[in-house]
Amino acid sequence: MEWRKSSRSGNEGNCVELAGTLTAVRDSKQPAAMLVVDVRALVEAVKGGKFDQ
Known part of the structure; x- marks a missing residue:
């Protein structure tokens, strides 16, 4: 599998x-x-709030 980093991820390795x-x-x-x-x-x-508590 070829992995790519999310564009929203920071540069700190997380x-x-x-x-x-x-x-x-x-x-x-x-x-x-x-x-x-x-x-x-x-x-x-997630956007629909299904996991909201």
Whole structure:
């Protein structure tokens, strides 16, 4: 998989990386742990407040 850094990540090494057609997400500090999701659906759920407490 080819990973790319999120444009919203800072330059301090704490970044979110995306791979493929936006189907895999990982933290650059923990590259072995990745989350494979439908990123568009996840973003919509976050924007829609599904995870608000």
